[in-house]
Amino acid sequence: SQKIEQNSEALNIQEGKTATLTCNYTNYSPAYLQWYRQDPGRGPVFLLLIRENEKEKRKERLKVTFDTTLKQSLFHITASQPADSATYLCALASGSARQLTFGSGTQLTVLP
Amino acid sequence: SAVISQKPSRDICQRGTSLTIQCQVDSQVTMMFWYRQQPGQSLTLIATANQGSEATYESGFVIDKFPISRPNLTFSTLTVSNMSPEDSSIYLCSAGTAQGTEAFFGQGTRLTVV
Numbered sequence: 001s002q003k004i005e006q007n008s009e010a011l012n013i014q015e016g017k018t019a020t021l022t023c024n025y026t027n028y029s030p031a032y033l034q035w036y037r038q039d040p041g042r043g044p045v046f047l048l049l050i051r052e053n054e055k056e057k058r059k060e061r062l063k064v065t066f067d068t069t070l071k072q073s074l075f076h077i078t079a080s081q082p083a084d085s086a087t088y089l090c091a092l093a094s095g096s097a098r099q100l101t102f103g104s105g106t107q108l109t110v111l112p
Numbered sequence: 113s114a115v116i117s118q119k120p121s122r123d124i125c126q127r128g129t130s131l132t133i134q135c136q137v138d139s140q141v142t143m144m145f146w147y148r149q150q151p152g153q154s155l156t157l158i159a160t161a162n163q164g165s166e167a168t169y170e171s172g173f174v175i176d177k178f179p180i181s182r183p184n185l186t187f188s189t190l191t192v193s194n195m196s197p198e199d200s201s202i203y204l205c206s207a208g209t210a211q212g213t214e215a216f217f218g219q220g221t222r223l224t225v226v
Contacts, residue, residue: 032213043116043204043217044155089154093213099145100206100215102154 002028004103006090012109013080021075021106023090030092033066033073034100038087047088048075080110114139118205118218125195125225132191133221135205140185141216145206146178149220155204161188195225 007022023033032051036044050057050066050073057064063076077084087107091100115138125131135144144161159167159180167180182188192199205218 034214041219041222043206043220044215046214046216049213091215099143099157099160100155101157104154 002026002101004028004090004092004101006088006103006106008106009104010107010109012111015080015082015110015112017080019077019080019084019108019110021088021090021108023073023075023103025071025092028071028092028101029094031094032092033064034091034093035062035064035073035075036089036091036102038089038105044089077108082110082112085109114141114207114209114216116205116207116216116218118221120221121219122222123224125223127196127225129195130191130193131195131223132189133203133205135188135190135207135218137186137207137216139209141207141209142185143208144182144188145208145215146180146188146190147204147206149202149204151201158190158203161190192223195223197225199223200225 003026005024013019032049034049035047038044048064050064061078065074087105089105090103093100117136119134146158147155149155157170158173159169161167161180161182163182177193179191202220202222204220206215208215
């Protein structure tokens with residue numbers, strides 16, 4: 001069955017450092033992979049999308065890589081700030097469908 | 113982009129009753145979905161809300177328990193029927209456009225069944 005795993009339930013890092021979150025998947029051939037941020041009591045908010053034929057995407061302090069051979073995506077936040085503290089979810093979609101399959105999420109805490 | 117309003121934002125319900133959650137999008141969208149997020153867990157897709165026809169349900173979810181309506185492109189409802197404590201969860205409405213691939217989410221409805 002399809003499975004998406006995010007590296008850890010919780011990750012604590014010091015302000016200014018780079019946070020790296022991992023998303024691994026099995027039994028899936030996604031057309032694209034997305035990363036979302038979710039704050040407590042709120043719905044997820046879209047951050048970045050990377051397609052199966054792309055290796056890397058950047059947006060300000062965010063960087064996503066996608067390795068379809070390893071079936072893995074890495075999500076980096078550089079120069080992290082306490083305001084980056086949230087749960088980060090990876091999500092996969094296949095073809096033209098907009099239905100997303102979500103990973104379990106990683107709760108990131110950036111310590112001042 | 114799309115802004116999604118969901119109501120109620122939270123409710124406490126007696127077991128055996130039903131609750132209808134409303135989802136309003138501020139622009140016409142192609143796709144609308146309903147997800148469930150149990151405490152501390154990720155989102156699970158319940159169904160795709162199809163305009164003017166029956167929703168498409170994922171494995172483990174049935175129409176009798178989660179009837180869904182979508183009378184037009186900007187509005188959908190999800191009803192949680194004959195509730196039990198196991199239905200306590202956050203229910204999220206999501207929408208997407210034909211042009212974009214990102215999903216937009218409402219703030220969710222936190223349901224507690226007692």
